[in-house]
């Protein structure tokens with residue numbers, strides 16, 4: 017108990033340190049984000065917006081950005097849980113990114129009703145439990161999202177989430193974690209984020225990578241199972257981190273995933 021009290025006190029002190037923009041921005045990160053944001057030549061590439069489940073309460077935009085060069089299709093989701101705001105904000109920004117190759121598909125507010133209510137669950141419960149193996153998606157929303165996924169046939173899927181607490185310190189929480197399908201680059205992604213984005217004074221915030229079972233009911237598991245996608249579920253923690261830090265980690269995770277899978281080229285060598 018005493019230790020817990022101490023940690024709570026430490027949290028308030030560290031919260032003062034872990035303020036906006038704590039994530040370090042060494043040249044690697046800057047170059048990567050610049051590559052993500054830069055517009056290709058005006059006559060190259062294209063983007064369009066679709067609507068998932070139009071005319072329903074779940075109606076939500078999907079952004080498709082085609083790069084000038086051929087490459088894989090990556091799909092990024094925010095707001096599968098409506099109260100996980102860092103991933104939603106990052107995904108909104110990512111919908112303006114311009115990949116160098118392939119196609120980037122972004123759904124920033126996957127569970128639109130939950131996002132608007134700022135709640136984890138929507139009207140039909142937890143969307144991220146509605147994609148069981150060998151069965152149809154378990155709600156109208158899940159079916160609509162799955163239709164969009166099948167239409168775009170992603171090679172790579174990244175689902176942005178938020179955790180509470182710290183893994184191994186708080187038993188019930190996963191902390192900063194990357195769950196990934198067996199063929200995905202989860203370990204490399206964790207290494208990159210730990211090298212460049214997690215400051216030395218927050219050692220408990222190092223990301224852990226874990227290979228996921230493909231039998232579960234989560235959206236990213238279903239994409240790996242049904243489509244053979246390289247799939248990631250990204251968790252940044254609210255513990256000690258403020259909103260802007262969580263957004264930054266989410267956007268960096270996305271940029272690294274796009275680079276690892278060949279959608280982004282980081283120029284300048286080194």
Ligand SMILES: [Zn+2]
Nearest residue numbers: 097100177178
């Ligand atoms: Zn979540």
